[in-house]
Amino acid sequence: MSKSRLKYICTSCGYESLRWLGKCPECDSWNSFSEELVEISKRKNSPVANQKSTIYKINEISAAEEDRVKTGIKEFDRVLGGGIMPGSIILLGGDPGIGKSTLAMQAAANISSNVLYVTGEESPKQIKLRALRLKIKSDNFFILAETNLNNILSSIKEAQPSIVVIDSIQTMHSEQFDNSPGTVTQIRECTSLLMEEAKKGHFAVILIGHVTKEGIIAGPKVLEHIVDTVLQFEGESNHSFRILRSQKNRFGSTNEIGIFEMHENGLAEVKNPSELFLSDREKNVSGSVITASVEGTRPILLEVQALVTPSNFGNPQRVTTGFDGRRLSILLAVLEKRANLRLSANNVFLNMAGGVRIFEPAVDLAVCCSIASSLLDKIIDNKSVVIGEVGLGGEIRSVGNIEKRIQEAEKLGFKRIFIPSNNLKGLKLNTEIKISGVGNLMELLQVIYK
Ligand code: TYD
Numbered sequence: 001m002s003k004s005r006l007k008y009i010c011t012s013c014g015y016e017s018l019r020w021l022g023k024c025p026e027c028d029s030w031n032s033f034s035e036e037l038v039e040i041s042k043r044k045n046s047p048v049a050n051q052k053s054t055i056y057k058i059n060e061i062s063a064a065e066e067d068r069v070k071t072g073i074k075e076f077d078r079v080l081g082g083g084i085m086p087g088s089i090i091l092l093g094g095d096p097g098i099g100k101s102t103l104a105m106q107a108a109a110n111i112s113s114n115v116l117y118v119t120g121e122e123s124p125k126q127i128k129l130r131a132l133r134l135k136i137k138s139d140n141f142f143i144l145a146e147t148n149l150n151n152i153l154s155s156i157k158e159a160q161p162s163i164v165v166i167d168s169i170q171t172m173h174s175e176q177f178d179n180s181p182g183t184v185t186q187i188r189e190c191t192s193l194l195m196e197e198a199k200k201g202h203f204a205v206i207l208i209g210h211v212t213k214e215g216i217i218a219g220p221k222v223l224e225h226i227v228d229t230v231l232q233f234e235g236e237s238n239h240s241f242r243i244l245r246s247q248k249n250r251f252g253s254t255n256e257i258g259i260f261e262m263h264e265n266g267l268a269e270v271k272n273p274s275e276l277f278l279s280d281r282e283k284n285v286s287g288s289v290i291t292a293s294v295e296g297t298r299p300i301l302l303e304v305q306a307l308v309t310p311s312n313f314g315n316p317q318r319v320t321t322g323f324d325g326r327r328l329s330i331l332l333a334v335l336e337k338r339a340n341l342r343l344s345a346n347n348v349f350l351n352m353a354g355g356v357r358i359f360e361p362a363v364d365l366a367v368c369c370s371i372a373s374s375l376l377d378k379i380i381d382n383k384s385v386v387i388g389e390v391g392l393g394g395e396i397r398s399v400g401n402i403e404k405r406i407q408e409a410e411k412l413g414f415k416r417i418f419i420p421s422n423n424l425k426g427l428k429l430n431t432e433i434k435i436s437g438v439g440n441l442m443e444l445l446q447v448i449y450k
């Protein structure tokens, strides 16, 4: 017999408490506790080994990369590390209306084996209407409108799918628990049950999850620990493009991003993101510098924009979009100390154009140049690209993947590229673009803003 007891669980991190708390001691979020019934199962008999477990030699386990299921959407497959791994659980999170259902549906539609799309939010008719918009004609795409997990599991046994889409995990519930759908206990237990079945049945699950106001996947952080892959689908509501980012991936790199554009008949892959990010560029304006960042395996050219304005109040503002605020403070200090630029009395606004988020140090130099450009109101010519990590002494440190960055810049018609002088060593590239090595920050600022 199992007993149940009332507990209070933090909806953002899963911390459990016997009484209600206003602030979570674990993750510091306010007013995040919800009342839930938690089963307390009696401890099972002491673990006597009555079943023999098998030990495998690692060389004898067969697992080939070809086992991955390709969705045919290259941007999606690449973010996953080359396709969907059978038996894995993928959590796809994002704001409402961003296009999670659309992406999951388009990805599933190209798979040649059976796909089961479980919807707890929309009716089969609504799904059909979306399928018509997306021009899905697949013969092995099955729809199930159900929120009861036990029924879903038996339908899975019947349909034998290779991919199951759960839209969304917050609407699912298991009869084993009295809590309502969307509570921490239900989300956690439904995911664990699905996971168990997925590993046994060798099918992959795409779980769609909502995101809270703060931008984290609703339901506790524990969910992120259980699943194999956490994908975040993001974008600005007033831009048509969307970025798929992997936050955790047991089967691939987490640096990879996939870029899509939302059209009236679904998401289209953006094959050349550099062109997209540079398309709205206003040429010949101060504060704008082009740099080449490498996201995962792919170089992306993007524009760094800075706006430096005099501050009338005591505390100058530092606002960044798409860049780490603390990193900006460091770079400002370097500019102030090593390049004698007076920034402490100025507001600095920094923006990675196009809504991307870049945390790679290779963009440091471009950030410094754009700030200097805006402060001095001088323009760097629009055919140049700047790459390099800036050290505290103002020295420029070498960066990885330099060939890829240079080639991308050349491909897009840039004429000159500034790279760390240490990267010049051993550089064997037959290119037309003029490559200049830079040793320190002052040197570069003198060249481009003379
Ligand atoms: P949806 O996939 O329902 O979002 P989510 O599941 O993340 O809530 O997509 C919703 C938005 O996408 C909606 O605002 C309309 C837009 N959309 C298009 O622009 N084109 C399309 O072909 C589809 C299906 C949706």
Ligand code: MG
Residues within 6 Å of the ligand: 100, 101, 102, 121, 167
């Ligand atoms: Mg949806």
